[in-house]
Amino acid sequence: MKILMSVILIALATTAAAQGHLDVRTTVQKQEVFVNEEGKSETRLVPAEVVVPGENVIYTITFRNVSAEPADNVVITNPIAENLMYVDGSAFGPGMEILFSVDGGKTFATAGELNVVEDGEVRKAQAGDFTHVRWVMQNDLAAGAQGTARFAAILE
Amino acid sequence: MDTANTAFASAFAWTRRLFLLFLCCAYSIPAGAVGTAVGTVIENTAVVNYDLAGAPLTIQSNTTTLSVAERINVTVTLQSPQVPVAPGDSARALLFTVTNTGNGTEAFALAIDSLIAGDDFDPTPAAPAAIYFDTDGSGDFNAGDQPYTPGAEPDLLADQSISVFLVNDIPVGLANGLTGRSELTATSTTGVGTPGTVFASAGDGGVNAVIGSTGGEAQDTGEYLVSDVQVSAVKSQIIDDPFGGNEPIPGATLTYSIVVTVETAGTATASTVVDAIPPFTSYVPNSITLNGAAISDSIDADQGEFDTSGTPSVVVRLGDLTQAQGPQTVEFQVVID
Numbered sequence: 486m487k488i489l490m491s492v493i494l495i496a497l498a499t500t501a502a503a504q505g506h507l508d509v510r511t512t513v514q515k516q517e518v519f520v521n522e523e524g525k526s527e528t529r530l531v532p533a534e535v536v537v538p539g540e541n542v543i544y545t546i547t548f549r550n551v552s553a554e555p556a557d558n559v560v561i562t563n564p565i566a567e568n569l570m571y572v573d574g575s576a577f578g579p580g581m582e583i584l585f586s587v588d589g590g591k592t593f594a595t596a597g598e599l600n601v602v603e604d605g606e607v608r609k610a611q612a613g614d615f616t617h618v619r620w621v622m623q624n625d626l627a628a629g630a631q632g633t634a635r636f637a638a639i640l641e
Numbered sequence: 642m643d644t645a646n647t648a649f650a651s652a653f654a655w656t657r658r659l660f661l662l663f664l665c666c667a668y669s670i671p672a673g674a675v676g677t678a679v680g681t682v683i684e685n686t687a688v689v690n691y692d693l694a695g696a697p698l699t700i701q702s703n704t705t706t707l708s709v710a711e712r713i714n715v716t717v718t719l720q721s722p723q724v725p726v727a728p729g730d731s732a733r734a735l736l737f738t739v740t741n742t743g744n745g746t747e748a749f750a751l752a753i754d755s756l757i758a759g760d761d762f763d764p765t766p767a768a769p770a771a772i773y774f775d776t777d778g779s780g781d782f783n784a785g786d787q788p789y790t791p792g793a794e795p796d797l798l799a800d801q802s803i804s805v806f807l808v809n810d811i812p813v814g815l816a817n818g819l820t821g822r823s824e825l826t827a828t829s830t831t832g833v834g835t836p837g838t839v840f841a842s843a844g845d846g847g848v849n850a851v852i853g854s855t856g857g858e859a860q861d862t863g864e865y866l867v868s869d870v871q872v873s874a875v876k877s878q879i880i881d882d883p884f885g886g887n888e889p890i891p892g893a894t895l896t897y898s899i900v901v902t903v904e905t906a907g908t909a910t911a912s913t914v915v916d917a918i919p920p921f922t923s924y925v926p927n928s929i930t931l932n933g934a935a936i937s938d939s940i941d942a943d944q945g946e947f948d949t950s951g952t953p954s955v956v957v958r959l960g961d962l963t964q965a966q967g968p969q970t971v972e973f974q975v976v977i978d
Binding site: 506507509510511512513518533534535536537538539542544546548552554556557558559560561562563564566568569626634640641 | 675676677681683684685686687688689690691692693694697698700701702703704705706707708709710711712744837848849851853854
């Protein structure tokens with residue numbers, strides 16, 4: 486019996502290694518206005534499959550440490566697609582520092598530190614300049630723990 | 642002849658309605674204003690880097706997919722300034738631009754309404770057609786322009802515009818200064834509704850079509866102004882022959898004088914004197930004056946020129962004239978061949 490348990494544990498560990506030690510999922514949602522039971526308009530998030538220009542979408546990345554050891558230096562990076570524009574101030578992630586890139590993901594810094602060159606003049610980067618969002622976890626992600634990162638973008 | 646300098650007395654006068662000209666505004670629509678093209682697929686994958694037991698590792702998330710539906714939007718923009726008309730005029734046109742500001746291909750039904758509240762008179766939509774396309778792209782309504790046929794709306798690509806005329810007749814018996822309005826409405830043939838209304842599978846390639854901020858339709862209103870300004874132009878000439886007399890013989894100089902006067906209230910806009918050089922005479926270079934001030938022969942920034950592009954003519958632009966400005970005198974000289 487003991488031997489059998491060990492075999493099963495080894496098999497589980499092997500499966501986890503094959504899939505990675507973190508389980509990472511992304512969803513994309515949009516706001517929908519609906520009328521509640523009291524007849525008032527409310528908004529709720531629904532899965533976004535089809536969008537039109539001008540509509541906001543919200544990307545949520547959830548990640549869980551499915552290994553038996555803590556994960557260090559967890560960094561989540563999400564590109565902002567060509568036809569999407571980051572919604573200023575929307576990036577969110579508990580216990581994480583939020584950085585941005587304006588050069589296609591080569592370098593990252595906080596929003597206030599980024600500059601871009603336009604028509605030969607240096608100016609502060611704006612939301613529309615961002616090509617990637619990055620979340621840097623400040624602490625380890627303990628075994629079994631999970632975290633969430635989120636940002637919104639508008640379809641151009 | 643009673644006056645020495647009017648021996649060749651052919652002074653004549655006429656009163657007519659001065660042609661009132663107007664300029665069409667140039668316009669352009671910034672490219673790419675309409676947004677992401679219908680059918681575009683937007684994928685997203687997050688990447689997570691981490692260390693486990695000192696070893697750097699990378700994992701990707703699943704990939705989400707968004708597809709871009711058709712957003713229906715349209716604008717209608719009046720291009721004509723207020724159009725001066727006279728009572729009884731027929732087929733007076735207002736120029737509009739209809740622009741597909743959605744992100745897919747769309748057709749728009751067109752409608753005219755000349756019974757607009759808040760004006761002084763109702764123009765009468767021309768029969769049998771009152772809506773035309775500016776087929777020749779001239780900006781002016783003319784014989785080559787094709788009428789709009791309901792049900793045969795042209796497809797407009799995203800960001801594409803089309804020029805449309807509303808054509809009205811002006812009722813008789815209207816006083817100067819009265820205004821009449823006419824409105825063009827463009828309505829998506831897919832449908833209208835509050836922004837966000839979805840027409841399932843009605844977009845390009847069978848995607849959903851969604852009503853945008855304009856509700857699927859748009860309109861703009863143009864205005865006619867009754868401006869039946871009476872302008873008189875009186876032309877006279879003085880002959881000086883080479884022998885000190887006033888005979889119209891070869892070598893004699895003719896000094897023409899055209900006096901233009903606004904006789905009624907109102908503004909004669911963009912008034913222009915165009916006078917052809919008579920046969921068997923030659924224009925005397927640099928002889929054009931307006932109210933005594935010289936005007937050069939060349940086509941330049943001043944108010945006139947000697948135009949030889951067609952029938953040789955003296956052209957002097959008087960601009961917007963009112964009664965208050967008094968008579969405007971244009972003079973030039975020719976020599977009898």
